[in-house]
Amino acid sequence: MDISYYGREFTDEQKERLGRALADVVVEHFSTYDGAVSVSLHPVDRKDWTEQVLEPRITGRPDLLIKAPDYRPE
Numbered sequence: 001m002d003i004s005y006y007g008r009e010f011t012d013e014q015k016e017r018l019g020r021a022l023a024d025v026v027v028e029h030f031s032t033y034d035g036a037v038s039v040s041l042h043p044v045d046r047k048d049w050t051e052q053v054l055e056p057r058i059t060g061r062p063d064l065l066i067k068a069p070d071y072r073p074e
Contacts, residue, residue: 023039
């Protein structure tokens with residue numbers, strides 16, 4: 001699982017807790033084991049979000065999207 005994000009820094013402890021929580025959800029819903037799950041964080045500059053994330057991974061693959069974003073105005 002690769003998660004793209006912007007506007008936030010994480011401590012090592014926060015990364016560990018986030019990775020553990022996400023892996024637990026994947027293990028439960030896919031009926032698999034913890035060793036089969038990987039989680040990575042991919043920081044993206046806000047100015048690059050549309051080109052690197054929104055267009056290719058969200059609007060460009062609607063058939064794969066199971067939860068659409070609902071961006072708030074900044």
